[in-house]
Amino acid sequence: MPATPIIRTAIREGIVLSALSLVLALFYNGVTGKGVFAGDWSRPSKSPLAAAAPEIISLETAADLQRSGAALFVDSRHAFDFRLGHIVGAINIPLQESDAAIAVLAQPKGRTIVVYCDGTECNSSLEVGSKFTAAGYGKVLVFFAGWSAWKQAGLPVTEGAR
């Protein structure tokens, strides 16, 4: 198998294809004003996980924190889902209302906050968690496995609004 000429061909073709791709990418993004041409190079990261990302905790850690009462549990799901069932002791702060709710929340900034939502199907726990961090709360944890894992594990739940 003559490997070297084949690899040389592959490298040459690869360079041509990559160059073609870059031209197309520049053209498309330039024409539509997207991507590198969107003009927001210095924008803060939109990723809920980037930089000051809240720490993600396991079901066991969440259960320990709930049992000891050391943390305030925040349920970021919709109020309707919250009324149907939530972790004992949790308060409801849906993402849509989170800015106002966090602003008026009377909790010491050093208090441990555990945010959760449905589970891996939702990201609102991460986003609400980031908002708690941005609001100055020092210890914000995200229980990412969330409500579905909690319920499945048979841990304490309750119903109704709060």
Next chain:
Amino acid sequence: MKSLLSNPWLELATRFVAGTIFIAASIEKAADPAAFTTLIENYKILSPQLSLLVASTLPWVELVCGFAILFGWGVRGGALVLGLLTVGFTAAVISGVLRGLDISCGCYTLDPDVGRIGWRKVVENTGLLVLFLFLVYSTGTRYTLEAWLSSRTGKEGAVN
């Protein structure tokens, strides 16, 4: 082994599978670099600026190389580039899994709830790597655009 490498039907089928996968995977990401940037940032490997740069260009490389492989023009080059990229993607996924990140892969769709990273992704990517390795070394290039073009020019040359 040698007959597998020179089988034009196997080459055609492999090109169809690998090319289609990457074309399908790239279109949505190419069209919305901002959303793709967020998915790259989630890996916490690249800075926001680099993520934006990668999100704006990478899908186009996938798209162009996908078409090159599907139609059979620069197959070896397309397979080499996509193969190297797949190695990079796999490294990112492994590092994400080892760091306990529960994030969307950003492999085939921008939907954050679909295709979360995990060892399954690593296995899938290993399968893709076998396809690309085959395409780099395969000599069964009878049904490629390149072969068709050169046969046409060959015939014209014979007439003249």
